[in-house]
Amino acid sequence: MATVNIQNIQKNYGAVKVIHGVDIDIADGEFVVLVGPSGCGKSTLLRMIAGLEEVSGGEIRIGPREVSHMPARDRDIAMVFQNYALYPHMTVADNMGFALKLKKVDQSEIRAKVGRAAAILGLEKLLDRYPKQLSGGQRQRVAMGRAIVRDPQVFLFDEPLSNLDAKLRVQMRGEIKTMHQRIGTTTIYVTHDQVEAMTMADKIVVLHDGYIEQIGAPLELYDRPANIFVAGFIGSPAMNLIDGRMEEGAFRTSKGLILPLPQSLPADVGGRELIYGIRPEHIRAEPQGIEGRAILVEGTGSEIFARLDAKGEDIACLFRERFDIRFGDTVHMVIDPARVHLFDKQTGRRL
Amino acid sequence: MTSRIIREKTLDQVGLLFVAFVMVSPVILFFLWMISLSLKYEIDNGAYPPILIPETFAWSNYAKVFEENNFLLYFWNSVLVTGSATLLALIIGVPSGYGIARLKAEKSAVVIMIARMTPGLSFLIPLFLLFQWTGLIGTLWPQIIIHLVVTVPIVVWIMIGYFETTPMELEEAASIDGATPWQVFRMVALPIAKPGIVVSFILALISRGTTSSSA
Ligand SMILES: Nc1ncnc2c1ncn2[C@@H]1O[C@H](COP(=O)(O)OP(=O)(O)O)[C@@H](O)[C@H]1O
Numbered sequence: 160m161a162t163v164n165i166q167n168i169q170k171n172y173g174a175v176k177v178i179h180g181v182d183i184d185i186a187d188g189e190f191v192v193l194v195g196p197s198g199c200g201k202s203t204l205l206r207m208i209a210g211l212e213e214v215s216g217g218e219i220r221i222g223p224r225e226v227s228h229m230p231a232r233d234r235d236i237a238m239v240f241q242n243y244a245l246y247p248h249m250t251v252a253d254n255m256g257f258a259l260k261l262k263k264v265d266q267s268e269i270r271a272k273v274g275r276a277a278a279i280l281g282l283e284k285l286l287d288r289y290p291k292q293l294s295g296g297q298r299q300r301v302a303m304g305r306a307i308v309r310d311p312q313v314f315l316f317d318e319p320l321s322n323l324d325a326k327l328r329v330q331m332r333g334e335i336k337t338m339h340q341r342i343g344t345t346t347i348y349v350t351h352d353q354v355e356a357m358t359m360a361d362k363i364v365v366l367h368d369g370y371i372e373q374i375g376a377p378l379e380l381y382d383r384p385a386n387i388f389v390a391g392f393i394g395s396p397a398m399n400l401i402d403g404r405m406e407e408g409a410f411r412t413s414k415g416l417i418l419p420l421p422q423s424l425p426a427d428v429g430g431r432e433l434i435y436g437i438r439p440e441h442i443r444a445e446p447q448g449i450e451g452r453a454i455l456v457e458g459t460g461s462e463i464f465a466r467l468d469a470k471g472e473d474i475a476c477l478f479r480e481r482f483d484i485r486f487g488d489t490v491h492m493v494i495d496p497a498r499v500h501l502f503d504k505q506t507g508r509r510l
Numbered sequence: 511m512t513s514r515i516i517r518e519k520t521l522d523q524v525g526l527l528f529v530a531f532v533m534v535s536p537v538i539l540f541f542l543w544m545i546s547l548s549l550k551y552e553i554d555n556g557a558y559p560p561i562l563i564p565e566t567f568a569w570s571n572y573a574k575v576f577e578e579n580n581f582l583l584y585f586w587n588s589v590l591v592t593g594s595a596t597l598l599a600l601i602i603g604v605p606s607g608y609g610i611a612r613l614k615a616e617k618s619a620v621v622i623m624i625a626r627m628t629p630g631l632s633f634l635i636p637l638f639l640l641f642q643w644t645g646l647i648g649t650l651w652p653q654i655i656i657h658l659v660v661t662v663p664i665v666v667w668i669m670i671g672y673f674e675t676t677p678m679e680l681e682e683a684a685s686i687d688g689a690t691p692w693q694v695f696r697m698v699a700l701p702i703a704k705p706g707i708v709v710s711f712i713l714a715l716i717s718r719g720t721t722s723s724s725a
């Protein structure tokens with residue numbers, strides 16, 4: 160186990176800069192999720208930490224060691240790849256014991272360690288099989304087993320669940336988290352799925368186009384997104400982001416919709432172009448509310464997701480109570496002013 | 511239901527066997543005819559209708575071959591030359607193919623290909639001079655080396671194709687697991703490329719015939 164410090168890390172491919180000086184501090188035993196849309200540089204960053212990609216600038220430390228230019232094999236890390244990367248010519252047991260074999264650990268000790276990891280992951284019966292004889296979920300477990308057996312200082316995961324079906328993904332998500340709580344190894348986990356990030360992370364790093372947008376605990380990001388990007392990215396369904404201005408003590412859109420504002424506002428919001436953010440789940444349906452016409456209604460049983468057209472603004476709502484709405488119905492919505500987020504449209508920053 | 515599937519499967523297999531038979535039958539017939547010829551006296555050779563199995567076998571033909579030529583020695587030499595040329599080609603070609611595939615250095619592979627396309631005769635004189643200087647004339651080395659000119663490019667090219675299809679992730683996983691580049695090659699890349707090695711072994715073996723003229 161170890162801390163990981165990333166300082167001003169940069170990566171260029173030729174003239175193209177894909178990581179622009181990133182700083183992340185990871186505490187010992189922390190579960191950190193790097194999240195961001197596809198192509199934002201998550202894998203590149205993770206691969207630089209792993210030593211699979213040369214860094215173009217900056218410094219990476221694992222514990223006290225400066226590893227920026229150390230080959231992967233000396234960094235004492237383990238990685239789980241998206242496609243599992245199991246050695247096809249080795250059995251499950253040999254896959255899991257490969258790193259120990261390279262370290263010239265005793266056969267009997269390797270067998271004991273592999274057995275222990277297999278027991279944690281429920282792989283005892285599969286140890287003599289080859290990877291091609293396993294299902295996706297089992298391969299995923301073997302890949303994790305290979306990482307556990309190593310007992311490394313840091314675990315790295317690169318979108319490990321994206322090849323599994325939805326149900327298995329939820330199950331494995333839980334298993335990875337349980338495993339982390341059990342063995343407590345510092346973990347850096349890459350995903351494009353903000354739900355995975357929210358459910359698994361101690362700390363989330365939101366990346367966008369090679370820059371860090373925000374670092375924080377899941378609920379911090381949810382409650383106080385630092386900018387429009389994080390506001391739109393974290394949370395599902397996504398936050399409503401509505402253009403408008405502060406005029407005469409209220410928020411008005413260009414189409415004339417008036418929305419409630421929080422009690423205390425920064426002094427300088429008047430006149431500026433603003434973005435008004437409200438999460439779909441913070442809108443209630445109540446008779447005294449703003450009128451809107453339902454243009455989409457999706458019920459999942461536990462909740463109703465609806466898009467309402469209010470004076471030409473398309474507003475997503477998530478209602479927990481069950482009531483009957485159909486396409487075209489008029490619904491009255493109440494926005495909780497305490498839950499409103501305001502952003503400066505120019506800078507994208509939270510006000 | 512199941513029985514029908516099974517029947518269709520057997521039908522498929524019979525069909526496949528038949529196709530295979532039709533495809534190889536000319537080769538088999540040709541081979542049989544050669545054996546027949548070798549066992550016939552000269553009068554029977556041009557007989558019409560042709561005789562496949564002569565009434566009396568001319569075993570003496572074989573005795574004569576072994577008497578007049580040092581047949582066993584030639585045969586042994588040929589095995590030695592082919593065998594060592596093929597093995598050397600694998601030893602040189604497989605790692606080169608790996609290196610070229612991993613360094614994305616296809617340009618160097620083109621150089622090897624050009625060497626392969628250049629008419630063999632243009633190598634012959636420089637090589638001959640080289641052998642003379644090094645005093646190798648009269649040994650089997652010149653023949654082996656000339657074969658390598660053909661077999662190495664074959665092996666390199668097949669192996670490049672194979673190593674390029676091996677997922678890079680596997681080798682990355684191995685290096686994270688603590689393998690040195692050489693261990694990655696030996697313990698991961700090489701075992702996975704086994705089918706490619708078999709294919710290039712066979713092709714290198716049978717490619718031999720084409721250069722025997724220059725030997
Ligand atoms: N080998 C490479 N050469 C050039 N550009 C690359 C290379 N690898 C990745 N990139 C670019 O770097 C950016 C980040 O890629 P990546 O880290 O894979 O994104 P993510 O994992 O977040 O989807 C992308 O725009 C991608 O096109």
Ligand SMILES: [Mg+2]
Pocket residue numbers: 201202203318
């Ligand atoms: Mg990626």
